[in-house]
Amino acid sequence: xxxxxxxxxxxxxxxxxxxxxxxxxxxxxxxxxxxxxxxxxxxxxxxxxxxxxxxxxxxxxxxxxxxxxxxxxxxxxxxxxxxxxxxxxxxxxxxxxxxxxxxxxxxxxxxxxxxxxxxxxxxxxxxxxxxxxxxxxxxxxxxxxxxxxxxxxxxxxxxxxxxxxxxxxxxxxxxxxxxxxxxxxxxxxxxxxxxxxxxxxxxxxxxxxxxxxxxxxxxxxxxxxxxxxxxxxxxxxxxxxxxxxxxxxxxxxxxxxxxxxxxxxxxxxxxxxxxxxxxxxxxxxxxxxxxxxxxxxxxxxxxxxxxxxxxxxxxxxxxxxxxxxxxx
Numbered sequence: 498x499x500x501x502x503x504x505x506x507x508x509x510x511x512x513x514x515x516x517x518x519x520x521x522x523x524x525x526x527x528x529x530x531x532x533x534x535x536x537x538x539x540x541x542x543x544x545x546x547x548x549x550x551x552x553x554x555x556x557x558x559x560x561x562x563x564x565x566x567x568x569x570x571x572x573x574x575x576x577x578x579x580x581x582x583x584x585x586x587x588x589x590x591x592x593x594x595x596x597x598x599x600x601x602x603x604x605x606x607x608x609x610x611x612x613x614x615x616x617x618x619x620x621x622x623x624x625x626x627x628x629x630x631x632x633x634x635x636x637x638x639x640x641x642x643x644x645x646x647x648x649x650x651x652x653x654x655x656x657x658x659x660x661x662x663x664x665x666x667x668x669x670x671x672x673x674x675x676x677x678x679x680x681x682x683x684x685x686x687x688x689x690x691x692x693x694x695x696x697x698x699x700x701x702x703x704x705x706x707x708x709x710x711x712x713x714x715x716x717x718x719x720x721x722x723x724x725x726x727x728x729x730x731x732x733x734x735x736x737x738x739x740x741x742x743x744x745x746x747x748x749x750x751x752x753x754x755x756x757x758x759x760x761x762x763x764x765x766x767x768x769x770x771x772x773x774x775x776x777x778x779x780x781x782x783x784x785x786x787x788x789x790x791x792x793x794x795x796x797x798x799x800x801x802x803x804x805x806x807x808x809x810x811x812x813x814x815x816x817x818x819x820x821x822x823x824x825x
Contacts, residue, residue, distance in 0.1 A: 518626075519625065520645070521623065521625050523621055525659075526620075526659045531655075531659065547646070550569045551569070551721075551753070562583065563583045564582060565579075570745070580605060591615065593612050595610055607633040613625070613626050681786075682810075685780075686821075688776045690820060706808070706812055712727050725740070725743065726739070739757070739758040768788045768791075769789040784816065788805070
């Protein structure tokens with residue numbers, strides 16, 4: 498079963514008389530699916546935090562007394578560590594846990610107590626989060642003040658993620674291999690030069706895509722949260738619109754972006770791209786593309802219909818040829 502969309506956002510967060518913040522959201526997804534999105538670290542890392550934030554560390558021990566540790570990375574690269582504890586778990590109806598930001602010494606600046614209730618009716622899930630501050634310090638105000646907006650954006654991201662998450666994905670994190678395409682190639686160029694070829698839109702258009710394809714770039718805003726919009730055209734004249742949002746940029750090691758692409762007038766396929774660049778002996782670089790799809794069926798579809806495996810290999814071949822010319 499796959500969630501189709503978030504159908505309703507119930508009014509903005511409100512505070513009760515005892516300063517408890519209450520956030521309500523309705524998802525067009527079964528309760529079991531939404532509950533596991535909160536308790537599976539693979540998927541929690543995908544939606545936790547405001548827009549533009551990523552979670553390079555997401556470790557949760559899902560049991561009463563289990564520790565929660567998440568490091569959120571902001572678009573400017575600043576990392577905001579947080580920690581908490583699961584107090585009670587009633588699958589699939591309720592989660593009670595604490596959370597709070599940590600300072601540079603690992604000391605908790607404040608502590609929220611959260612009660613998250615999940616109820617289902619006609620295949621839709623109503624999520625109610627009740628949060629109140631139980632401990633605080635003088636330096637905590639700026640973090641606490643942004644909680645409502647940050648959690649609301651997190652739930653927006655959860656809604657987006659649920660569109661592409663089905664029962665097999667959440668039940669079995671080990672199916673990642675079945676949902677992935679991984680392609681590597683060693684190119685004869687230093688990592689800094691490879692990074693420039695990937696990050697500069699003036700260079701990308703010269704090697705991007707399989708052989709015979711051309712690329713026209715409309716937007717290439719190379720920063721976390723920035724958009725990349727381009728149209729590829731195949732040898733037969735068919736056009737392939739592509740849209741991506743950069744989620745993580747660690748120069749010169751890694752680029753992560755959420756991507757949606759399709760044949761013109763065809764269905765769009767979403768996936769998470771991770772490019773890594775490993776410096777090798779002799780001034781060479783190992784380039785690895787990891788494409789993670791929402792389901793194994795979508796992964797197999799692009800392999801069969803679009804030749805994604807061969808296309809990825811040809812793209813890296815063209816990158817190597819472009820770099821060889823650049824070095825001359």
